[in-house]
Amino acid sequence: MRRSRAFIPTTKEAPSDATLPSHQFLVRGGFINQQGSGLYNYMPLGKIVLEKIKNIVKEELDKAGCNEVQLSFVTPIALWEKSGRAETMGKEMLRIKDRNEAEFVLSPTNEEAMVALVKNRVNSYKDLPLNLYQINTKFRDEARPRYGLLRGREFLMKDAYSFHASLEDMKREFDMMEATYKKIFTRLGVDFRVVEADSGAIGGTGSKEFHVLADSGEDTIVICNTCEYGANIEKIFESEEEIDALNEKSYEELSLKNIEEKCTCGGTLSFKKGIEVGHIFQLGDTYSSALDAKFNDENGKPQAFHMATFGIGISRLVASVIEQNHDENGCIWTKETAPYTVNIMVSNIKDEAQMALGEKLYTELQEKNIEVILDDRKERFGFKMKDAELIGFPYTVIIGKELVNGSVQVYDRKTTEKTSVSVDAILTHIMDLL
Amino acid sequence: MRRSRAFIPTTKEAPSDATLPSHQFLVRGGFINQQGSGLYNYMPLGKIVLEKIKNIVKEELDKAGCNEVQLSFVTPIALWEKSGRAETMGKEMLRIKDRNEAEFVLSPTNEEAMVALVKNRVNSYKDLPLNLYQINTKFRDEARPRYGLLRGREFLMKDAYSFHASLEDMKREFDMMEATYKKIFTRLGVDFRVVEADSGAIGGTGSKEFHVLADSGEDTIVICNTCEYGANIEKIFESEEEIDALNEKSYEELSLKNIEEKCTCGGTLSFKKGIEVGHIFQLGDTYSSALDAKFNDENGKPQAFHMATFGIGISRLVASVIEQNHDENGCIWTKETAPYTVNIMVSNIKDEAQMALGEKLYTELQEKNIEVILDDRKERFGFKMKDAELIGFPYTVIIGKELVNGSVQVYDRKTTEKTSVSVDAILTHIMDLL
Numbered sequence A, B: 001m002r003r004s005r006a007f008i009p010t011t012k013e014a015p016s017d018a019t020l021p022s023h024q025f026l027v028r029g030g031f032i033n034q035q036g037s038g039l040y041n042y043m044p045l046g047k048i049v050l051e052k053i054k055n056i057v058k059e060e061l062d063k064a065g066c067n068e069v070q071l072s073f074v075t076p077i078a079l080w081e082k083s084g085r086a087e088t089m090g091k092e093m094l095r096i097k098d099r100n101e102a103e104f105v106l107s108p109t110n111e112e113a114m115v116a117l118v119k120n121r122v123n124s125y126k127d128l129p130l131n132l133y134q135i136n137t138k139f140r141d142e143a144r145p146r147y148g149l150l151r152g153r154e155f156l157m158k159d160a161y162s163f164h165a166s167l168e169d170m171k172r173e174f175d176m177m178e179a180t181y182k183k184i185f186t187r188l189g190v191d192f193r194v195v196e197a198d199s200g201a202i203g204g205t206g207s208k209e210f211h212v213l214a215d216s217g218e219d220t221i222v223i224c225n226t227c228e229y230g231a232n233i234e235k236i237f238e239s240e241e242e243i244d245a246l247n248e249k250s251y252e253e254l255s256l257k258n259i260e261e262k263c264t265c266g267g268t269l270s271f272k273k274g275i276e277v278g279h280i281f282q283l284g285d286t287y288s289s290a291l292d293a294k295f296n297d298e299n300g301k302p303q304a305f306h307m308a309t310f311g312i313g314i315s316r317l318v319a320s321v322i323e324q325n326h327d328e329n330g331c332i333w334t335k336e337t338a339p340y341t342v343n344i345m346v347s348n349i350k351d352e353a354q355m356a357l358g359e360k361l362y363t364e365l366q367e368k369n370i371e372v373i374l375d376d377r378k379e380r381f382g383f384k385m386k387d388a389e390l391i392g393f394p395y396t397v398i399i400g401k402e403l404v405n406g407s408v409q410v411y412d413r414k415t416t417e418k419t420s421v422s423v424d425a426i427l428t429h430i431m432d433l434l
Helices: A021-028 A044-063 A077-083 A109-120 A167-188 A240-248 A253-254 A288-289 A314-322 A352-367 A381-391 A401-405 A423-431 B021-028 B044-063 B076-085 B113-120 B167-188 B240-248 B250-256 B286-290 B314-324 B352-367 B382-390 B400-405 B423-433
Strands: A030-038 A039-042 A075-076 A094-096 A103-106 A130-139 A154-162 A192-196 A208-211 A220-226 A230-232 A269-284 A294-296 A302-304 A308-312 A342-346 A372-375 A397-398 A406-412 A419-421 B030-035 B039-042 B074-076 B095-097 B103-106 B130-137 B154-164 B192-195 B205-215 B219-224 B230-232 B269-284 B294-296 B303-306 B306-313 B342-345 B372-375 B395-399 B406-412 B418-422
Touching: A021 A030, A021 A314, A030 A419, A030 B372, A039 B074, A039 B382, A044 A103, A044 A130, A044 A154, A044 A167, A044 A314, A075 A077, A075 B030, A075 B039, A077 A103, A077 A109, A077 A288, A077 A406, A077 B250, A109 A154, A109 A288, A109 A308, A109 B030, A130 B250, A154 A314, A154 B192, A167 A208, A167 A269, A167 A308, A192 A269, A192 A423, A208 A220, A208 A230, A208 A314, A220 A240, A240 A423, A253 A269, A269 A288, A269 A302, A269 A314, A288 A308, A302 A419, A308 A314, A342 A352, A352 A397, A352 A401, A352 A423, A372 A381, A381 A397, A381 B095, A397 A419, A397 A423, A401 A406, A406 A423, A419 A423, A419 B039, A419 B286, B021 B030, B039 B294, B044 B130, B044 B154, B044 B167, B044 B314, B074 B076, B076 B103, B076 B286, B113 B286, B154 B167, B154 B314, B167 B192, B167 B269, B167 B306, B192 B219, B192 B269, B192 B382, B205 B230, B219 B418, B230 B352, B240 B269, B269 B314, B306 B314, B306 B400, B342 B352, B342 B382, B352 B395, B352 B400, B352 B423, B372 B382, B382 B395, B395 B423, B400 B406, B406 B423, B418 B423
Parallel strands: A192 A230, A342 A372, A342 A397, B192 B230, B342 B372, B342 B395
Antiparallel strands: A030 A039, A075 A103, A094 A103, A130 A154, A154 A308, A192 A208, A208 A269, A220 A230, A220 A269, A269 A308, A294 A302, A397 A406, A406 A419, B030 B039, B074 B103, B095 B103, B130 B154, B154 B306, B192 B205, B205 B269, B219 B230, B219 B269, B269 B306, B294 B303, B395 B406, B406 B418
């Protein structure tokens, strides 16, 4: 992409309600913009990041044997009446009426619809297990939408639902999906922890959350410094007041607070702040029983499906990557999430040698399938450099005055170090970095 | 994909309201199912086809220099009040209220939102032209949802909006996009025609529609047998009664009717039925003026953007391919839209030699990146064959009794011919077909 032809409207001003770095930098960097309260548009760079995250999630789920589907976003209220959630979901589930006054909801989650889809279509234990997922729009009418993409009303979620002939098989899938989620978050390049969790409004017996560690996270978790143990404080403290009090403390305040208990492994437990980006549930037969969805077991006897459900907040991950990876100048994308990996900055586009090298490198990197953007704008060097830092490309090749001595600089966004590299070696140097 | 592990719930029964082949076969073939009136779920095969169409559209638009974005589906009514369409759009635009009684709409189209996105972010003629597109959910609260995916309420649409400094440049983009659309529909493998059209509710000065030719099409078009001329009858007849009367006639009835006029090229004009799958508009400055969206021209003078807009019905295309390509036994997918290109059918899975060859061919085709499904179900040959015809895989390799003589059969779904091929030559034979 040539920057002069791209629509990347960066700006110095952050929205007045933007308190979090991800909210500020995603707006300032031209990734997203607000359409209404809790409603966001993705501009080209934001859309690229969103698609990258979607693709990684899709690839790993497909490898794990899950089948992609796509459910209608607008769903009849009748489905929710069958499960009882028409009563219990509260105002977060937005009800709407069509031109004939028939009642529908904007899907906040899809347990009922997915059970209805499988009901009478999977009839035998021989057709199980089955794991269906979608990456689709959700709507939750939050009382107080805030924090940009982290707590929006319309958002993109991956929701998967698995169907099993036995409790044991459901638990096998649950463990397999935990492993799959670890692969996904590892590929995304985020520092995350798996923690034991409350099951909340979805219901079920066992659940785990996946948290991206970030000082600004809304959730408070406890993790062990020795073993893999971790838990959301909602799981380990009983008093709501105590939980609220801990959640209201900043990471710095929490760090000062001792936890008296040691982990069973002997390690030390400590508080961390996290952003919940994934949640997996052992759901049991709550929904299949409520919707009378059954299969015939080995003895030909009808049984309600054993189910598990698995969510990942896709649009929330866009913000989480930045909440964890930024500095005072802007975004620091991980390699797998960056909108472009290499930014070629021609300091002075009127300098023929600089521009020629920029074009040559641009072509060469494209031929090697590197995602590259050429900053060919007629702007000052300082302006373009600030822009590159704000957007957060992993590497920027600065083609400037040093070119007369046969060298260029490579700026590493993460370390903020600049390295001089000879023009002859630049292509090899970049390929070695990736 | 192994058929024994796939979720492809084919069925003998079509919905009672399904009058069109695409509706019947997409439901019977396990591609889609109805969630509510005009609301459809895509099951795994349907989702694969939908994604294939999306990807082809995206690839060609990206090549044409368009930038992908994604707008919020729920949009504030305020945007529609500015353009005046809050008044004029009627009941098809579904209005909803959130928990605070604030009014929103489920986007039926996105002119206003796209102009609002570009306003104050593109300020100079130097940043033009700009063409932004999204492939996103739309909702139109049809009075009478019918025909399955062809006239649903929630659907997937590609909508693009271009911004220009001059009328000439807008017309250049319009022509370029017409050429891009031709590439898209050609790649999809459908027989289509470009016709002159009315601009309808969107407004604007010039517009063209892209029709997939199908006897069951809702629209009536006139095409020349010699030159490329074509027009929707809405464009050439003035009387609404005359237009309605023609649209109500079947293709057979229309064929009997003469058109008195000859085409200016001397060719003969005739009636055809078409399904509108694309529409491109020269929009002018209606929306940019209404929303006060301006750029500075070469003299530094503020001017409203000249605009054009370009739609493709993505989910509608899934049905259109089948409406044009089917027989009495089911779907006939084109090569680019087929959910799997090759179906390997093992007639008797208990026959070790048959199963071994099936597995070998399955692995070999996967290694060559051919999209292949292995029908390894314990079902009768006739049942599996009917299923393959219903779903409409382009090629089915039948591994059956002839294997003892060293040969298998290749069934071509389009011609319905079976060809005997020696086992040694089967891989080469298939690769030559593709």
